[in-house]
Amino acid sequence: MYAYDEIDRTLVNERVSEFRDQVKRRLSGELTEDEFKLLRLQNGVYLQLHAYMFRVAIPYGTLASKQLRRLAHVARTYDRGYGHFTTRQNIQFNWIKLAELPDALADLAEVGIHAMQTSGNNMRNVTSDQWAGVAPGEIEDPRIWSELIRQHTTLHPEFSFLPRKFKIAITASDHDRAAIKIHDIGLRLVRNEKGETGFEVLVGGGLGRTPFIAKTIKHFVHGRDILSYIEAILRVYNQYGRRDNIYKARIKILVHELGIEKFSREVEDEWQHIRNSSLQIDDEVIEDIRSRFTYPAYEKLPHMPDELRQAAADPDFEAWRKNSVAAHKVQGYSIVTISLKPTGKPPGDATAEQMDALADLADKYSFGEIRVGHEQNLALPHVAKRDLPALWKALDKLGLATPNVNLITDIIACPGLDYCSLANARSIPIAQELTRRFANHELANLIGRLHINISGCINACGHHHVGHIGILGVEKNGEEVYQITIGGRADENAALGNLIGPGVKFDEVADVVEDVVEAYLALRERPEELFIDTVKRLGVEPFKERVYATR
Amino acid sequence: MTSPLEQKKIRIAGPSVVTANRTWDGAVVYRTAAKDWSADLSQAAIVCNSDDAKALLAESVADDVGAVGAYIAPVQVGDDGKIEPGNLREQIRRTGVTIGQPVQA
Numbered sequence A: 001m002y003a004y005d006e007i008d009r010t011l012v013n014e015r016v017s018e019f020r021d022q023v024k025r026r027l028s029g030e031l032t033e034d035e036f037k038l039l040r041l042q043n044g045v046y047l048q049l050h051a052y053m054f055r056v057a058i059p060y061g062t063l064a065s066k067q068l069r070r071l072a073h074v075a076r077t078y079d080r081g082y083g084h085f086t087t088r089q090n091i092q093f094n095w096i097k098l099a100e101l102p103d104a105l106a107d108l109a110e111v112g113i114h115a116m117q118t119s120g121n122n123m124r125n126v127t128s129d130q131w132a133g134v135a136p137g138e139i140e141d142p143r144i145w146s147e148l149i150r151q152h153t154t155l156h157p158e159f160s161f162l163p164r165k166f167k168i169a170i171t172a173s174d175h176d177r178a179a180i181k182i183h184d185i186g187l188r189l190v191r192n193e194k195g196e197t198g199f200e201v202l203v204g205g206g207l208g209r210t211p212f213i214a215k216t217i218k219h220f221v222h223g224r225d226i227l228s229y230i231e232a233i234l235r236v237y238n239q240y241g242r243r244d245n246i247y248k249a250r251i252k253i254l255v256h257e258l259g260i261e262k263f264s265r266e267v268e269d270e271w272q273h274i275r276n277s278s279l280q281i282d283d284e285v286i287e288d289i290r291s292r293f294t295y296p297a298y299e300k301l302p303h304m305p306d307e308l309r310q311a312a313a314d315p316d317f318e319a320w321r322k323n324s325v326a327a328h329k330v331q332g333y334s335i336v337t338i339s340l341k342p343t344g345k346p347p348g349d350a351t352a353e354q355m356d357a358l359a360d361l362a363d364k365y366s367f368g369e370i371r372v373g374h375e376q377n378l379a380l381p382h383v384a385k386r387d388l389p390a391l392w393k394a395l396d397k398l399g400l401a402t403p404n405v406n407l408i409t410d411i412i413a414c415p416g417l418d419y420c421s422l423a424n425a426r427s428i429p430i431a432q433e434l435t436r437r438f439a440n441h442e443l444a445n446l447i448g449r450l451h452i453n454i455s456g457c458i459n460a461c462g463h464h465h466v467g468h469i470g471i472l473g474v475e476k477n478g479e480e481v482y483q484i485t486i487g488g489r490a491d492e493n494a495a496l497g498n499l500i501g502p503g504v505k506f507d508e509v510a511d512v513v514e515d516v517v518e519a520y521l522a523l524r525e526r527p528e529e530l531f532i533d534t535v536k537r538l539g540v541e542p543f544k545e546r547v548y549a550t551r
Numbered sequence B: 001m002t003s004p005l006e007q008k009k010i011r012i013a014g015p016s017v018v019t020a021n022r023t024w025d026g027a028v029v030y031r032t033a034a035k036d037w038s039a040d041l042s043q044a045a046i047v048c049n050s051d052d053a054k055a056l057l058a059e060s061v062a063d064d065v066g067a068v069g070a071y072i073a074p075v076q077v078g079d080d081g082k083i084e085p086g087n088l089r090e091q092i093r094r095t096g097v098t099i100g101q102p103v104q105a
Helices: A006-028 A033-041 A065-078 A098-109 A143-153 A223-240 A251-258 A260-274 A283-292 A306-311 A315-324 A352-365 A385-397 A428-437 A441-447 A506-523 A531-538 A541-548 B050-062 B088-095
Strands: A045-047 A052-057 A062-064 A082-085 A090-096 A168-171 A185-191 A197-203 A215-222 A325-327 A333-338 A349-351 A369-372 A378-384 A452-455 A469-476 A479-486 B016-022 B028-031 B067-077 B083-085
Touching: A006 A033, A006 A098, A033 A045, A052 A098, A062 A065, A065 A082, A065 A090, A065 A098, A065 A352, A065 A369, A082 A352, A090 A098, A143 A168, A143 A223, A143 A283, A185 A223, A197 A223, A215 A223, A215 A260, A223 A251, A223 A260, A223 A283, A251 A260, A306 A315, A306 A385, A315 A325, A315 A333, A315 A385, A333 A385, A349 A352, A352 A369, A352 A378, A352 A385, A378 A385, A428 A452, A428 A506, A441 A506, A469 A506, A479 A506, A506 A531, A506 A541, A531 A541, B016 B050, B028 B050, B050 B067, B067 B088, B083 B088
Parallel strands: A168 A185, A452 A469
Antiparallel strands: A045 A052, A052 A090, A062 A369, A082 A090, A082 A349, A185 A197, A197 A215, A325 A333, A333 A378, A369 A378, A469 A479, B016 B028, B016 B067, B067 B083
């Protein structure tokens, strides 16, 4: 966990006071909506279909149990008793009254949580691998660098009025769990031949109306230079990024139009001016941040405790363990992913009661720490293997032991037309139907790793472009129509999916997905060949034939 | 986004209302003939041509404190005079999410 200092606490508290005054002036009419809109967006407040939506940051996806309890308190006190975990390590509340927002912010500030830069044309919440600090084989904890960038960019005047929103993600493992290639800047921690820590820097990734996979702009930037290098990128973007057309304003368009070579030359020129400035990071600064991350006092535990050996006789436990429990860097411990995708429920939603109970379980079994991943699931990062059977039973009682992580029902979905003012079609009911259709665990297991991503509009908050199966809802002649892509992925081999054919109606989507899956089961060379690999080997055609043969 | 009043041409294809979100709590509201806002669609002022729609929208937007984000939305008016939303989006705004909520208020 990271311990915030007095500067952070003062900043967050002052921000609450400032926003309280702004809300008061808005409600009295002293501020018009045009004047107020930018101010509310800078505090994570959107106006959606039914009400104000309030988006709260969870920096690098790390939460203390007391923070999760406070999020539950906000859900219960100011909202309708639940929250929605998003694909950007944020949580959203859907029904908060403007008049009560300052109180909610003040309650969150008491435990070091804020909503700054969760919306608007600025640097958004810096995201990271949800297994940071505990994943075996990572170069080092990427949250140290996420925190450095967070500190540098929070309320930074040069980054507060960018041409468009700007997103950075960091990973430190070979397997990319932070989806860095679909970010404006993706950072991958690496070591050079001298053993020094640095970053491969990628730029220009992003989804939405015009999707791009990020390109490597530099293979190694030393850790001490990363802020100056990021700032050089931002300065080039700030200078050349288009502000005249919202659809062409993201850095991915600039990189595409200039070409990565010219863009990198511009960045390099800028960087040479600033790299040896005060932006160069002293070792002491990094060490100070590093020292503020505390890690549990792990015990020396056996690799295979008796409790785990005995529980292995229970097939339900084993199904969950194989699906939800991952290796930890410390022997005797595990990382447990908690699926927020129970059958028939909206992906990513958690009730206040579930959040409180998870906070209790984190205290009991995971040194009081919880993680939030971009797949809209949670994780307990430090669970002793001996405690796995007891934790599983407790999660099962909460309805949170669905063994479907990375399987076909572990669906990422945006809120869609049920909540979002931008959406053209519903996402969540499609996800709900698919979780019912593939609820049989044996079938899901037979299918194996398969990610479905659903977006209710072209803005792609459900990351449909990079779903193994991507579903995009559009509106056509007043009806919801869904376009299906296959072959996308968001990991270290990130790729955009390909359309399989004309859009289909709301009621047909689950049938089409079933057809695609049946085609895969018939076409795969062996059970170990994943869906994504079969698509890569065969392309779209055989799936297209299967889906449209009778439509 | 273009604000409603900056839209040069407002064409409506049938009966319409002006809807918005109430400023203090964000609730869905409709502009009434009494130049007020109501959460009840049946109280909404109905307009049937573009000039009337523009006028109603202009008057609604002018009330910046009562409600925000005003725009023209289609409705269907039954033979009995009952007003129903004219598309799925407005139906969802009126009756709530189609998916059930973990906890009802």
